[in-house]
Amino acid sequence: MHDFCQLIRLIAEDKFPLHNISFRLLLEVVRWYSVDNTSKMFYSESTLKFWKVMYRLFHGKVLRFMAGIKSVGQVVNIPSSKGEYDPQDTQINFAVPSTASISKFDMTETKIPRELPPGIINQAIELKSSNQTAYVLSVDGKKVATGLNATNGDQDLFGYEDGVTLKDSLERIERELSLIETTIAEWNEIQKDEKIRKIETIIKIVSFRLKDLRKLLVSQQLALRKFRQEAGDNWRSSRFVYAISSVQASIYQLKAIVKRLLDANNCLLKEGSNLVDSCGVFVVGNELDVYAQNNMVTLKEPEDLPEQFTDDIRYIKQRTEKWFTKRKNFKLTGSKLYEGLGLDTLKGLQKHFDKVVRNIEIDEEISDEVRKRMEHGTQSEIHAVATLTGKVLPFFSPGLKYIEEGAHVISVEAEPFILVSPDGSVGHINMESGGSPFVPNPLYGCEFKCPSAADFKTPVHYEIPIRYIPQVLSEMVCLKTDKLWYLCWTEESSTIIRNVSHKDHKEICIPGTLTDECRR
Incomplete structure (x- = not known):
């Protein structure tokens, strides 16, 4: 007291x-x-x-x-x-x-927000004294986590970003959103031809975004694996728990967005098919009746062929006994061109030479995993055909048909040298007099690939792998076309690279059993 x-x-x-x-x-x-x-x-x-x-x-x-x-x-x-x-x-x-x-509580009354995007802190510049002539420039380097929310995560390096700058990306997003919103608002007033062009453009936009999202998804999955390895089995009590939970949430969100965009592209293809009057061959779901598909022409079994076609290898169905017999007579096939030209490993080239030139019996050991992938690719080709005829052709080429092909011979100095078996062609059927036999008139070649799921890779191809380039070029030669469609199918979606040629090519991806659309 x-x-x-x-x-x-x-x-x-x-x-x-x-x-x-x-x-x-x-x-x-x-x-x-x-x-x-x-x-x-x-x-x-x-x-x-x-x-x-x-x-x-x-x-x-x-x-x-x-x-x-x-x-x-x-x-x-x-x-x-x-x-x-x-x-x-x-x-x-x-x-x-x-x-x-x-x-x-802001003890200095700087009015600097708690959350700052990358860039110059202008509020700090306002605090500088006018009496001083020298200042210390502080640069705080942080590893920015992209895409955390709607406002933060973008890396603005003022035009010095690797690849596309943030400014260009934001301007592109603004243009794309403006196009889509304008199309929706003015849909009832737009002419039919303009609607078709708008749908094709929007499919390309959605497809590009799908491509970006899938690449981002792969990087997120790689990050999750890295964090899990660092954290161990008991990651929930480790210092990585928040990072792992954040990445898991991001992966879940990306997968949900991808699904929505695939559904959007499927709806756009359906609407486009209605506009070009080919809704009768467009497949709404994921199942197609081969016998009812009017834009698909398939080959008969060898024993059912008309007599004038029995010796023409073009009309011999692939993977039949007769087709395999013909194939054995050739030193090179389209699918083996990459190895035969020496573009693969030296060991692969030597093995190919010993087998087809020196006639040495080689016991090829194929692992169960590789065999399973090969079987998956073969068995899934019919799904790729269904995707092409039920989703792609109805909108992008409503007047054309898919034509199943047998095999074609490429001769060197008038001697048969390479046997090429395209997965099909896209074009017209010219009926001869009498209407029974048909003569294919291909405008584009077709090559289908159905890869198995692989970790840390996009599920579909967004460019043709280099080992398939000789194969697709040989198919264009034998079909006498200067363009080819390369379709990569998976159960979730597909991509199709259209108009492949030595001059230029356009990529396209389609939804559902298809996917997105890109252009290069």
């Missing part, structure tokens, strides 16, 4: 510094016990600065120690309403603000 009287005397004689922080803290303890509800407690700016510094230096532990026992457990132990706590039931050491209040 003597010390308290001394305090009162010093204040009365104006000898005690009222700005002393310990005195300010004492006054706030007094204020704490003066209010009838601790929720009404407020703090002065000077004490908030003190607690802000303490929190920065020693974090939450010092706040909990200095505060003492507040109103913890009152709602459970004593009849009380949430948010109404009697300060007389507390045993505090100091009146300490909550962590949320301290975090929100």
